[in-house]
Amino acid sequence: MQELYLGGTNLRTKGLAKIKEALKDTTSLVVLDISENCFDNKAVENITAILSRNTKLRKLYITGNNLSAASIKAIGNALEVCSSMTVLAVANNNLSNEEMQSFAEYCKSYHPHLNTAYLKDDPCQDVTKSLHHYLQLHFQD
Numbered sequence: 001m002q003e004l005y006l007g008g009t010n011l012r013t014k015g016l017a018k019i020k021e022a023l024k025d026t027t028s029l030v031v032l033d034i035s036e037n038c039f040d041n042k043a044v045e046n047i048t049a050i051l052s053r054n055t056k057l058r059k060l061y062i063t064g065n066n067l068s069a070a071s072i073k074a075i076g077n078a079l080e081v082c083s084s085m086t087v088l089a090v091a092n093n094n095l096s097n098e099e100m101q102s103f104a105e106y107c108k109s110y111h112p113h114l115n116t117a118y119l120k121d122d123p124c125q126d127v128t129k130s131l132h133h134y135l136q137l138h139f140q141d
Contacts, residue, residue: 003031007061011037013046020046029054033061035089044071048078057082063118064092069099076106085111089118 004023011019016039023029032050039047044067051057060082062075072090079085088107095103107114 001026002028004029005031005033006037007033007035009037011039013040013043016043016046020049023050023053027053027055029057031059032057033059035061035063035065037065039065039067041068041071043067044074047075051075051078052081055081056084058084059087060085061087061089062093063089067093069095069103072099072103073106076103076110080110082111083113085114087116087118088114091118 006019009015011034016034016037019034029050032054034047043065047062051060057079060075060079062072067075067090072093072095075090079088088111090103104117107117
């Protein structure tokens, strides 16, 4: 399996634990969409476990899950094994503007192939140049 789209399926944290178990031998995910699933911060353990085994992941959508800045950063840390990550969508979680900017800087530093990070809905585009790539930052005013 290379792509898994579970956005808006109301998984919640318990459902995600079952998905993690079902994916325990999967290492080839390229796209994972688990947005809009009413997770709490306990879900981060399941998310990071899935990510740590799928080093080819290129696109991760975790928007609208009520995750804290600490949870989003833990997910960002887990993504360090995903060297070809190109799209990361974390909009509509519990991040302040300062936390979003900090996370964007973190992504720019540790994910050299990341070219799009969706941090807020209704984006206005702010393109920040890095050494070898561009990171598109999308913010809501």
